[in-house]
Amino acid sequence: VMKRMAQFASFFCIAILSLCIATTDARIHANTNTSEALAAWSELKFGLFLHWGIFSVWGIDASWSLEWSYMHGNNPNLTEAEQTAYRKAYWDLNKVFDPQEYDPKYWAKIAKAAGFKYVVMTTKHHDGFNMYATQLSPYSVIGPESPCQRDLYGELVTAFRNEGIMIGAYYSKADWHSKLYWSSAFPSTRDVDYDPETNPDLWSKFVAYDQGQLEELMKMYNPDILWLDGEWVMPSYEDIFIEEIGNMARSYNPNVLMVNRRGGIEEDYFTPEEQASPYPLLDYWESCNVMGTYWAFKPDDDYKSTGDLLVMLISVVSNGGNLLLDIGPQPNGEIPAVAQSRMSEIGNWLRTNGESIYSSHVIFPYQFTDEVANVTGTNTWNINYYMTARDNFVYLIFTPPYDDYTFNLKLEIYFRHRLPGNTLTGVDLLGSSQKLTWNFEKDRLVIQNLPPNLPNPYASVFKLTYQNKIPVE
Numbered sequence: 001v002m003k004r005m006a007q008f009a010s011f012f013c014i015a016i017l018s019l020c021i022a023t024t025d026a027r028i029h030a031n032t033n034t035s036e037a038l039a040a041w042s043e044l045k046f047g048l049f050l051h052w053g054i055f056s057v058w059g060i061d062a063s064w065s066l067e068w069s070y071m072h073g074n075n076p077n078l079t080e081a082e083q084t085a086y087r088k089a090y091w092d093l094n095k096v097f098d099p100q101e102y103d104p105k106y107w108a109k110i111a112k113a114a115g116f117k118y119v120v121m122t123t124k125h126h127d128g129f130n131m132y133a134t135q136l137s138p139y140s141v142i143g144p145e146s147p148c149q150r151d152l153y154g155e156l157v158t159a160f161r162n163e164g165i166m167i168g169a170y171y172s173k174a175d176w177h178s179k180l181y182w183s184s185a186f187p188s189t190r191d192v193d194y195d196p197e198t199n200p201d202l203w204s205k206f207v208a209y210d211q212g213q214l215e216e217l218m219k220m221y222n223p224d225i226l227w228l229d230g231e232w233v234m235p236s237y238e239d240i241f242i243e244e245i246g247n248m249a250r251s252y253n254p255n256v257l258m259v260n261r262r263g264g265i266e267e268d269y270f271t272p273e274e275q276a277s278p279y280p281l282l283d284y285w286e287s288c289n290v291m292g293t294y295w296a297f298k299p300d301d302d303y304k305s306t307g308d309l310l311v312m313l314i315s316v317v318s319n320g321g322n323l324l325l326d327i328g329p330q331p332n333g334e335i336p337a338v339a340q341s342r343m344s345e346i347g348n349w350l351r352t353n354g355e356s357i358y359s360s361h362v363i364f365p366y367q368f369t370d371e372v373a374n375v376t377g378t379n380t381w382n383i384n385y386y387m388t389a390r391d392n393f394v395y396l397i398f399t400p401p402y403d404d405y406t407f408n409l410k411l412e413i414y415f416r417h418r419l420p421g422n423t424l425t426g427v428d429l430l431g432s433s434q435k436l437t438w439n440f441e442k443d444r445l446v447i448q449n450l451p452p453n454l455p456n457p458y459a460s461v462f463k464l465t466y467q468n469k470i471p472v473e
Contacts, residue, residue, distance in 0.1 A: 037224070037255035038268055042284050043359040044117035044166065045317050046350075049288055049326035051122050051295040052152075054093035054129045056331040061294040063127035066090060066176050068188045080186055091177060094129055094139060098147040102333025104159035110335070112163045114343035115350035117358070119160050120168030120227050120324060123153050123217060126190070128177025133220070136212050139177055157221045168225030169217050173210060173233035173240055180206035192238050207240050214245055218252040227271075231262040242266045271324075276312075280320035280362045280473075287316045288324040291339055297328035303338045306345040307399070307458040311384075313346075313357065314397050314459060318386040320362040345458075352431040353461045356395035360388035361472045370414050372401065385413070389470040396462040400454060407450040415445040419466060426465035431455030 055062050064070055066087055072078050111119060123132045130140035132153035141148045157167050174190065175181045180202060187193040196203035217223060226249050233240060246266040249256045258266040269284035276287040289312060292301035304312075309325070316323045327339045335343075350357065366387055371380050381401030388395045396413065427438040427447055434451040447462065454460050 034250075034255050034257055034268060037257055038284055041118070041166070041225075041257055041269075042322065045322050045357050045360070046116055046313060047118040047120060047166075047168070047286070047322060047324040048111050048114075048116040049120050049170075049295075049324045050156075050329060051125070051326060052329045053122055053125050053127065053131060053296070054090075054097045055125070055127065056297045056329065057093045057097055058090075059297055059299045059331075061298070062296045063090075063125045063176070066127055067190045068186070069190070084186060090127070091129075094143065095145050095147070097129075097141075097331060099150075099152070099329075099331060099333030101330075102150070102152065102155075104152075104155045105162075107156065107329075107335060108159040108163040108165065110340060110343055111160065112165060114347040115354060116165065116325075118166035118168060118225070119156070120170050120225060121153060121156055122170045124171055124175070124213070126172045126174050126176050126230060128175040130213075132217070134213060134216055136209060136216065137178075154221060157223070166224045167221065168227050169221065169223040170227045170229060171214060171217065173228055173230035173238075175206075175209070178206065178209065180209055191232055196238060210240050211245055211248070215248055215252075218249050218256070222253050223256065224253070225257045225259065227259040228263070229261055234263060276316045276321060277319050280366060285320070286322040286324050287312075288326060290326045291342060292328070294328055295326055297330050297336065301328075301336070301338075303342060306342055306349075309342060309346060310349055310458045311399055314386045314399075315367065317357050317360060318362065318366050318388055318397070349456055349458060352455065353397075353459070355390070355393075356388050356397055356430070356461045356463070360390045360395070361470075363387050363389040363394060363470065363473060368414070372411065392466045392469045394464040394466065394470060396464065397459055398462070399459045400457070403457070405454060406452050407454070410446055410448040411450060412441070413445045413447070414443060415440075419470065421468070422470070423467040424464055425467055428463045428465070429455060430461040430463055 051062055053063070068080070068083055071083060071086075121131070124130045128137070128139055130137055130143075132140070133142050133151040134140050138144055140146065141150060141152050153169070160167060174192075176187070176190075182193050183202065184193045192203070192206075194202065214226065217226070226245075228242075232238070235242070242260055242263055242265060246258050246260075249258065257268045259269065259271055260266040261271055269286055271286050271288055274287075274289050277285060291309065292298060292303045294301055313323045313325075327335060327343075329335055364387075368385050368387075369382050370385060372383050383398050383401055386397040388397070427436050427445075429436060429451070432451050432455045435449065437448045439446055
């Protein structure tokens with residue numbers, strides 16, 4: 001647990017840089033037509049991210065290995081001829097990708113049980129392979145070279161919608177397989193490999209292709225979220241006329257949420273990657289993070305523990321954000337067994353403690369650390385507390401300082417947040433039937449008659465009931 005706390009201290013420090021970047025490069029502009037949908041989305045708190053594609057066959061981290069500058073930076077001895085051969089072998093994976101075990105109904109069932117309220121899946125990553133039934137490219141799951149011949153994304157949309165889960169469509173604005181984007185024999189960077197200003201005809205064809213595919217997604221699946229990646233495709237150089245795309249998307253779904261990463265416009269909420277804000281942002285935001293170490297499937301991946309994943313969720317939510325947690329499905333169409341186990345354990349926690357997460361809002365001081373002593377007073381440990389609120393309740397979520405932690409006879413909490421004009425009327429421990437007693441002693445909330453064992457080994461929640469509704473900050 002102490003290691004977990006240190007990891008998340010680092011997690012927060014990194015996020016300060018993210019906040020600075022967000023302030024300068026990616027102003028959040030929520031479209032007025034989607035304000036109600038955005039507020040409803042922010043109450044969901046927990047989303048499932050799925051990076052799935054032909055890259056899953058090799059068990060590599062999505063399609064980044066196609067980029068020469070990335071690969072050559074990692075291996076200076078790599079030759080252009082070797083990279084060219086690698087790219088050909090990679091793009092030929094469309095001929096063997098055939099997820100025979102794919103059962104989207106089962107995926108949806110376990111996702112719902114895990115507590116996920118929305119899902120975002122790759123319809124096309126940077127490699128250009130389409131996971132949906134596009135009519136604008138033969139390079140797809142229904143293309144002539146594909147043994148799959150199933151609309152993988154379409155089947156997921158139907159299954160997850162039937163479970164009441166909100167639908168998102170991830171789409172990369174770049175396309176490294178398309179000769180309209182990478183037109184030369186050996187593109188050396190992730191960017192378009194020609195100047196759009198001096199080659200306007202070729203660029204206009206690519207723009208029409210991108211816009212056409214995004215219209216397909218809206219028309220065929222009507223997603224609630226259009227999640228656009230490839231942040232280097234920006235108006236300053238690679239202009240795909242994102243405002244036109246936003247207007248088109250809203251013509252099919254007036255409430256669609258637009259994610260145009262670091263684009264500044266048509267960006268309804270900010271999406272820091274593997275980071276979280278150290279304090280609540282003024283705008284809506286979502287931290288996208290990985291369950292393991294890769295975005296996509298990796299054999300024998302090192303998955304984060306259930307405790308770490310729950311702290312990640314709790315930390316993000318206490319700072320006013322949503323967590324989009326990524327899992328990489330296997331090439332055969334199954335969710336890895338370890339990922340399923342983590343999902344089940346997270347779902348068990350949320351069934352007891354979900355009221356502290358869903359539809360909650362921030363409350364000062366958001367997070368704090370306090371000291372707790374053992375029964376004899378010979379040892380002390382730090383406990384991290386995370387705060388959320390909803391209706392007339394304040395939730396104090398704490399993580400135990402070590403495994404097999406048991407309560408002392410009483411717990412004293414340095415409680416800095418008082419609500420003028422509002423009276424605390426009760427304290428309960430979610431998941432426990434124990435009747436607690438409590439009182440204030442100066443600046444500390446003293447809780448007594450605690451059960452000897454925690455209701456949950458990962459995180460436990462005190463529910464503080466107030467006389468009046470807690471104001472939204």
